[in-house]
Amino acid sequence: MGDKSLQKKQFILENAREIFMVKGYKNVTMKDIVDKCEISRGGLYLYFNSTKEVFEEVLKMEVSETDDIFQDAIGEEASSMDILLLFFKEQKKELLRKRKNLTTAIYEFYFENKVAKKENSIRRQFDVAVKIMQQLIEEGVANGEFFCDNPLAMARNIMFVIEGLKISSQTMGITEEMIDSEFGYIVQWLALEE
Amino acid sequence: MGDKSLQKKQFILENAREIFMVKGYKNVTMKDIVDKCEISRGGLYLYFNSTKEVFEEVLKMEVSETDDIFQDAIGEEASSMDILLLFFKEQKKELLRKRKNLTTAIYEFYFENKVAKKENSIRRQFDVAVKIMQQLIEEGVANGEFFCDNPLAMARNIMFVIEGLKISSQTMGITEEMIDSEFGYIVQWLALEE
Amino acid sequence: MGDKSLQKKQFILENAREIFMVKGYKNVTMKDIVDKCEISRGGLYLYFNSTKEVFEEVLKMEVSETDDIFQDAIGEEASSMDILLLFFKEQKKELLRKRKNLTTAIYEFYFENKVAKKENSIRRQFDVAVKIMQQLIEEGVANGEFFCDNPLAMARNIMFVIEGLKISSQTMGITEEMIDSEFGYIVQWLALEE
Amino acid sequence: MGDKSLQKKQFILENAREIFMVKGYKNVTMKDIVDKCEISRGGLYLYFNSTKEVFEEVLKMEVSETDDIFQDAIGEEASSMDILLLFFKEQKKELLRKRKNLTTAIYEFYFENKVAKKENSIRRQFDVAVKIMQQLIEEGVANGEFFCDNPLAMARNIMFVIEGLKISSQTMGITEEMIDSEFGYIVQWLALEE
DNA sequence: CATGAATGAGAGTTCATTCAT
DNA sequence: GATGAATGAACTCTCATTCAT
Secondary structure, eight states, X not given: OXXXXXXXXXXXXXXXXXXXXXXXXXXXXXXXXHHHHTOOHHHHHTTOSSHXXXXXXXXXXXXXXXXXXXXXXXXXXXXXXXXXXXXXXXXXXXXXXXXXXXXXXXXXXXXXXXXXXXXXXXXXXXXXXXXHHHHHHHHHHHTTSOOOSOHHHHHHHHHHHHHHHHHHHHHTOOOXXXXXXXXXXXXXXXXXXX | OOHHHHHHHHHHHHHHHHHHHHHTTTTOOHHHHHHXXXXXXXXXXXXXXXXXXHHHHHHHHHHHHHHHHHHHHXXXXXXXXXXXXXXXXHHHHHHHXXXXXXXXXXXXXXXXXXXXXXXXXXXXXXXXXXXXXXXXXXXXXXXXXXXXXXXXXHHHHHXXXXXXXXXXXXXXXXXXXHHHHHHHHHHHHHHOOX | OOHHXXXXXXXXXXXXXXXXXXXXXXXXXXXXXXXXXXXXXXXXXXXXXXXXHHHHHHHHHHHHHHHHHHHHHHHSOOOHHHHXXXXXXXXXXXXXXXXXXXXXXXXXXXXXXXXXXXXXXXXXXXXXXXXXXXXXXXXXXXXXXXXXXXXXXXXXXXXXXXXXXXXXXXXXXXXXXXXHHHHHHHHHHHHOOO | OOHHHHHHHHXXXXXXXXXXXXXXXXTOOHHHHHHHHTOOHHHHHHHOSSHHHHHHHHHHHHHHHHHHHHHHHHHSOOOHXXXXXXXXXXXXXXXXXXXXXXXXXXXXXXXXXXXXXXXXXXXXXXXHHHHHHXXXXXXXXXXXXXXXXXXXXXXXXXXXXHHHHHHHHHHTOOOHHHHHHHHHHHHXXXXXXX
């Protein structure tokens, strides 16, 4: 596949991503993608054989992007608390971007494709996030910023809360106040000398 | 609608519920329901005009049932901690019942139908659960069992964690250990004198 | 499937048969059948899931009919020679019905579906035909009409010649003269005292 | 068309022939040929405009080859019987080479293209074969090896039997025993003084 | 009320054929 | 000459929905 082909593939993926954000996963048809990209039916099949294939590649792009969010937060020299606050700020921004995110599509995709642990990107991301969060807490504890006797459990608690907020934002809707309240409580919890 | 009609409607709903548990929401067709119930196509349309209508009624049944779980836990005269532990035990049982629950279907339904707050049963249930949890914590604090300076935030934290566990169980899979760890940490936190 | 349904199925099969006679097997699409029958796309799928299924049933009808040809010839009280001549006459008629027979379709079908011996109707028919022909020759020999020291080989020779004529009529075309010459030679061969 | 072009054309034809042997005629697509030859789609169209055109040329190659079989048999100085036996041996070998021959493709091709006598290679080959067979028999009769009062009819009988065996080998399957029995009976018949 | 045959819109998919490079 | 991406017509198949009985 030549350079031009790769560009076209990228072009399709970006357009498809837009559609998945609006319509979720299951509702998207090959025709939707064809129409959005203004290419021919057969043309799309040169690159992808199903919406599943398209979505899997969209997901790959997505993952490498979201990984960066964390890296950015960690990368900057800052106190543990600052990093945590920055992370929460990013998450909040993401959570409030209601219509325009892939959350629904990703969930739908994994409902449909109960993937084994290893290849499950959602799981991998979750595990990575927990690990980094745990390290962050441990560092914070080490330098006296945080108080926590079980950083792993706390890290998981935080990530499950974020999962809970994510799914809630897609099903019942959540307010900014709820996010602030949740993240604020966690921060307070960590900062509190027991 | 006569008595016999009501019975038939109920019969359809119960069968449909089984299907939704296995196939989720979007994958279920009117034909699936017709086949499972062994009624005629036209027959089904006498009672419901779409899978959406069917699911909405299934959901109504469901809600009244799940409400009971909480009531049961509260109803028994017991210490706040006992009630909390009982509640967690019920939730754990539910979380581990992998294939045979409506979780996926419900999420899918709400992805499809971003319902206004009022009519959103998932939201109503969540709010009720938070409120009761808050009361429980407050009682626990009052009688010296728990220590918590922000029962509302804590109640929300618990319910978001549960939401997070629920969605995770359907997408990436969770282990019994993860559930125990989460709930254990929360219990410990509440019981801990700061 | 009710009585009416059976009639409709029969109706489809008869129309499909016409199409198979004209277009062969592979060239026939579900749409061809739909158009000829003037029914809806979905309507056809109520009865058959593929052209293969349709053709298999057409074949069943056909077999029971062709079986009769032989039975008719045998049924009449007549000399062995008369029966043989009658049989050849029928075959000739069939061979000359150029456009309007299923021969091509049947061959194409078996090219596509190299069926195991047992379920292979073409094989079954051939074997039956050989057996009956052998009996006929044996009877003819017994009553002094025919002379033949290997009725089985002769029966097979006759049936293979007929197969050869059949396929030749569909590929290179054969003349009435060729048929007469072939059958005439065989008759002479059998009648000839060695 | 230059020398290099001719080579390429030949290269395509040889590869295409392989495909036709495996997949028959109708099932072969331009893509199949392109893939097998590892050339570009456009490249193939420089030489052939359709699978039909390709097959027609494959057929031409084929014919000149098969003609040789006969010539070889005749060429050697041998008794008529030896030549006949040699010819049958070749035919038998061909008949038993089940998967790897063009028989099915050729039949399919002529089903699709009911060609006029003149250009019909199958017909031409058949006629030639009959003629040579007739001469062979006549020679055999002349030198006292064979007994036959109608060499033309006998020659045709033989060739139709071979056609019958060919088609039968592709549709219902034939055993070695059946071939031996058929050819044996014919040989015996020719050798027999009446 | 209840049936289930029938409809047709629309999704998926394949392939011969073209054409800018 | 040669390439291979792109096109679009044609097919297969599925379902929600209707309607005569």
